[in-house]
Amino acid sequence: MTASTNSPAWPRRLCGSFPTDPWTVGTLIIAALVAAPIISVLLLATSPSDGIWHHLVSTVLPRYIQTTIILMIGVGICTATIGIGTAWLVTLCNFPGKRIFEWALLLPLAIPTYVVAYVYTDILEFAGPVQEILRDFFGWKSGSDYWFPEIRSLGGAIAMMTLALYPYLYLLTRIAFLQQSASLLEACRILGRGPWRAFFQVALPLARPSVVVGVSLVLMETLNDFGTVDFFSIETLTAGIYDVWLNMNNAAGAAQLATVSLAFVLTLMGIERYSRRKQKYFQTISKFQSISNFPLTRGKSFLAFFSCLLPIVLGFLIPAGVLLVYATQFYEESLSANFMLYARNSLVLSSLSAGLAALLGLFIAYGVRLSGNWILLAAARFASIGYAIPGAVLAVGVITPLSRADTALNNFTESIFGISTGLLLSGTIIAITYGYLVRFLALSYGTAEAGLSKITSNMDGAARTLGMSPTKTLIRVHFPILKGSILTAAILVFVDTMKELPMTLLLRPFNYGTLATHVHQFASDELLEESALGALAIVAAGILPVILLSATIRNTRPRHDSYERTTP
Amino acid sequence: MEIGAGEFVCLLGPSGCGKSTLLRLIAGLEPLQVGNIQIGDTGVANSDTGLYIPPEKRGVGLMFQDFALFPHLTIYENIVFGLSQPPQEQIRSVRDAMIEMGLSDLSDAYPHMLSGGQQQRVALLRALAPQPEILLLDEPFSGLDINLRAQIRDETLSALKKTLTTALMVTHDPQEAMFMSDRIMVMNRGQIEQVGTPREIYQFPISEYVARFVGQTNILPGIVLDSGYDEIMTSIGPVPCLSMRDLAFGTDAFISIRPESFAIDPEGPLQVEVIRIRYGGNYTILKVKLLEEIGKGHLLQVHVHPNTRIDIGERIKLRINPDFVTVIEDAKPNGS
Numbered sequence: 001m002t003a004s005t006n007s008p009a010w011p012r013r014l015c016g017s018f019p020t021d022p023w024t025v026g027t028l029i030i031a032a033l034v035a036a037p038i039i040s041v042l043l044l045a046t047s048p049s050d051g052i053w054h055h056l057v058s059t060v061l062p063r064y065i066q067t068t069i070i071l072m073i074g075v076g077i078c079t080a081t082i083g084i085g086t087a088w089l090v091t092l093c094n095f096p097g098k099r100i101f102e103w104a105l106l107l108p109l110a111i112p113t114y115v116v117a118y119v120y121t122d123i124l125e126f127a128g129p130v131q132e133i134l135r136d137f138f139g140w141k142s143g144s145d146y147w148f149p150e151i152r153s154l155g156g157a158i159a160m161m162t163l164a165l166y167p168y169l170y171l172l173t174r175i176a177f178l179q180q181s182a183s184l185l186e187a188c189r190i191l192g193r194g195p196w197r198a199f200f201q202v203a204l205p206l207a208r209p210s211v212v213v214g215v216s217l218v219l220m221e222t223l224n225d226f227g228t229v230d231f232f233s234i235e236t237l238t239a240g241i242y243d244v245w246l247n248m249n250n251a252a253g254a255a256q257l258a259t260v261s262l263a264f265v266l267t268l269m270g271i272e273r274y275s276r277r278k279q280k281y282f283q284t285i286s287k288f289q290s291i292s293n294f295p296l297t298r299g300k301s302f303l304a305f306f307s308c309l310l311p312i313v314l315g316f317l318i319p320a321g322v323l324l325v326y327a328t329q330f331y332e333e334s335l336s337a338n339f340m341l342y343a344r345n346s347l348v349l350s351s352l353s354a355g356l357a358a359l360l361g362l363f364i365a366y367g368v369r370l371s372g373n374w375i376l377l378a379a380a381r382f383a384s385i386g387y388a389i390p391g392a393v394l395a396v397g398v399i400t401p402l403s404r405a406d407t408a409l410n411n412f413t414e415s416i417f418g419i420s421t422g423l424l425l426s427g428t429i430i431a432i433t434y435g436y437l438v439r440f441l442a443l444s445y446g447t448a449e450a451g452l453s454k455i456t457s458n459m460d461g462a463a464r465t466l467g468m469s470p471t472k473t474l475i476r477v478h479f480p481i482l483k484g485s486i487l488t489a490a491i492l493v494f495v496d497t498m499k500e501l502p503m504t505l506l507l508r509p510f511n512y513g514t515l516a517t518h519v520h521q522f523a524s525d526e527l528l529e530e531s532a533l534g535a536l537a538i539v540a541a542g543i544l545p546v547i548l549l550s551a552t553i554r555n556t557r558p559r560h561d562s563y564e565r566t567t568p
Numbered sequence: 569m570e571i572g573a574g575e576f577v578c579l580l581g582p583s584g585c586g587k588s589t590l591l592r593l594i595a596g597l598e599p600l601q602v603g604n605i606q607i608g609d610t611g612v613a614n615s616d617t618g619l620y621i622p623p624e625k626r627g628v629g630l631m632f633q634d635f636a637l638f639p640h641l642t643i644y645e646n647i648v649f650g651l652s653q654p655p656q657e658q659i660r661s662v663r664d665a666m667i668e669m670g671l672s673d674l675s676d677a678y679p680h681m682l683s684g685g686q687q688q689r690v691a692l693l694r695a696l697a698p699q700p701e702i703l704l705l706d707e708p709f710s711g712l713d714i715n716l717r718a719q720i721r722d723e724t725l726s727a728l729k730k731t732l733t734t735a736l737m738v739t740h741d742p743q744e745a746m747f748m749s750d751r752i753m754v755m756n757r758g759q760i761e762q763v764g765t766p767r768e769i770y771q772f773p774i775s776e777y778v779a780r781f782v783g784q785t786n787i788l789p790g791i792v793l794d795s796g797y798d799e800i801m802t803s804i805g806p807v808p809c810l811s812m813r814d815l816a817f818g819t820d821a822f823i824s825i826r827p828e829s830f831a832i833d834p835e836g837p838l839q840v841e842v843i844r845i846r847y848g849g850n851y852t853i854l855k856v857k858l859l860e861e862i863g864k865g866h867l868l869q870v871h872v873h874p875n876t877r878i879d880i881g882e883r884i885k886l887r888i889n890p891d892f893v894t895v896i897e898d899a900k901p902n903g904s
Contacts, residue, residue, distance in 0.1 A: 461623070462636040464595075464597065465629060469624055481638075
């Protein structure tokens with residue numbers, strides 16, 4: 001073996017051509033495809049718009065922005081209060097039912113916001129059972145005899161979204177509390193601080209980055225929501241995009257609104273990224289001891305018990321219970337309302353998207369790992385911001401390049417073969433699948449990336465020096481180790497696409513429905529009972545990630561027999 | 569640098585000096601920026617021609633510090649991982665080797681069920697199974713505790729000698745390097761500073777860096793004397809020296825005196841006072857202060873036999889055995 005050094009290292013480095021192996025090229029292509037809609041929204045926003053912008057500013061825009069901000073503030077404060085409070089109680093206090101609450105508090109995640117809204121409107125409106133019982137009991141005759149809060153209002157929307165979204169904060173803060181060193185809290189108690197002061201002076205400040213990340217996620221979901229605001233006739237930016245596009249038939253105006261929405265998202269993402277970076281400095285754990293809990297007095301125990309019970313009852317038990325009752329009562333009607341067709345459509349679309357997302361996510365993550373090239377990493381990161389962008393905005397971004405491609409394809413085939421291909425891309429499930437991938441690839445990419453980062457690069461080195469090509473290494477080493485987390489990623493994408501409403505409404509082919517659009521349409525027509533089976537199916541699917549997530553939390557404090565950790 | 573067939577060569581240097589990178593370059597796990605690498609008669613990487621043979625085609629074996637056993641495969645599957653459709657005879661030799669290393673009962677176990685020493689043996693067998701032209705070892709013993717380490721080193725060496733495998737190991741542990749290697753290359757900031765047998769490296773380091781890296785030493789400035797003997801005039805008087813490196817008399821130079829060069833001798837020329845004693849098990853480390861006219865107050869480090877009964881403040885006489893004294897080029901004298 002000989003090694004000679006004869007020329008300085010840097011010129012070669014600069015002149016070195018970009019790697020052209022299939023992994024690098026493939027990763028770049030996928031990243032470019034996924035990034036295309038995001039870029040296309042940005043381009044649309046900056047392109048000239050024939051005064052639409054001024055029109056929007058002078059008419060609806062201020063109202064949209066105001067409503068959106070009030071909604072976001074309301075949801076942010078309420079979810080933070082419930083999420084952090086319950087997380088603290090179940091993590092650090094002792095009271096009956098704590099073990100069950102630990103996972104049950106995640107249950108409301110299974111129910112999409114719009115389903116919660118449909119159910120509560122159904123039972124709380126004038127003709128609903130609650131007001132009926134009150135009227136019977138007090139002998140009221142009409143609505144003028146008494147006051148009852150109007151559910152279809154901004155306040156109602158805040159309540160609905162809080163019930164559906166607080167688990168995000170619960171989840172992230174609970175993990176943060178679990179990762180705090182037990183000895184910190186012990187020190188706090190030895191220095192004479194009770195639970196309240198330990199919470200406000202130590203635990204909460206340390207959990208702050210996670211809280212901020214959680215609130216950002218909740219607010220992104222709030223911005224994304226279309227079903228609830230549409231049903232409640234609340235004029236948010238997302239509702240506006242939909243209205244301007246479909247009802248006023250003005251795609252450019254929709255794109256303009258989409259960019260305003262994007263500005264909100266980018267701000268949130270900036271805050272989120274910044275806090276995540278801080279998060280690592282706030283992870284104080286040095287060794288994993290079990291946290292000693294604060295014992296509660298009898299009265300306080302009851303209070304804690306009911307504080308944890310209430311969000312579960314309101315956010316899960318009541319909506320799921322109502323749906324269950326309707327679904328059994330109106331089983332025949334549900335089936336005749338084409339339930340099977342929609343269920344099949346949902347299943348096909350979600351499986352297709354989940355499979356593709358899992359595959360592409362792994363491909364990109366492995367491509368980045370192989371090349372270690374920063375351009376690739378940046379492209380992959382950019383491609384995964386789709387998750388933060390509201391479905392309605394992404395729909396605008398997806399449809400624009402696809403219809404251009406359709407026109408080009410159509411012109412091409414017509415001029416060569418004399419055949420019109422029609423809307424081959426934008427008019428079929430290709431468009432909606434593409435949209436799902438753009439929005440949810442981040443889930444599978446993130447999971448694959450996290451999984452791969454746990455496998456030491458020496459593992460690759462060992463396989464390579466033992467004669468395996470990169471592809472064989474992936475198949476024989478990484479894939480078997482990552483099987484579990486890839487499956488998890490696929491399940492998460494599956495469930496999320498199943499629940500997805502705003503993008504599905506805009507991108508689905510004509511006369512094509514999924515369970516989500518079916519429930520949305522029937523509920524909007526005050527026919528919730530007949531779509532309850534569909535809603536229940538979505539909820540049932542949504543329970544899967546809840547189970548996965550609670551398993552994740554439980555493993556936050558690592559066990560000794562962890563499979564993926566291989567260093568001795 | 570070149571490594572002969574069947575040789576065991578060690579790259580010795582502190583962490584971060586580039587030795588692991590060199591291994592990864594040879595294995596093909598990192599792209600080579602400048603230079604060329606050849607294994608046997610085959611060039612595997614050359615920055616001028618752009619030649620790059622991927623690691624799976626190079627026929628190298630690599631053993632990692634963390635062993636990098638595949639957690640989802642059994643011990644046997646790990647070991648035969650690199651054999652594609654292995655012939656019967658190769659399987660038999662793997663089986664034999666597993667029996668020899670006491671792993672035969674564990675062939676269906678998974679890596680996480682094994683002790684560190686067993687994992688190390690599996691990693692060695694896995695790397696050797698495809699009969700690589702060269703085995704690269706990246707600090708392979710640093711994950712093991714001290715008692716096990718000596719035993720596993722012996723096993724590894726005999727396995728390598730039996731298969732006549734050429735080996736290149738990197739380590740930051742000079743003891744390990746000297747114990748195992750035919751030749752040592754001492755690295756400093758990405759450059760090879762000295763190449764030699766373990767004895768040459770320890771006895772005749774060419775620089776202060778090498779002298780200090782492989783052991784403890786006393787460094788003193790001096791001038792080469794024209795006394796007819798190999799002697800150097802230093803701040804503590806004339807010191808006999810085995811390796812003069814053909815320096816002309818009158819040249820300024822430094823010498824390195826290993827602590828074990830000193831011997832307690834009532835007839836010795838150096839009278840010293842003992843100011844500190846540290847018991848080290850196989851030797852005792854003394855810190856002494858020179859009482860002679862020349863170099864009075866100079867502090868020296870001295871190793872004596874652990875049996876020696878000595879107290880702080882005691883005055884003893886020392887002589888210097890020239891075997892472990894050597895002239896070195898640039899150096900800074902002892903701060904003490």
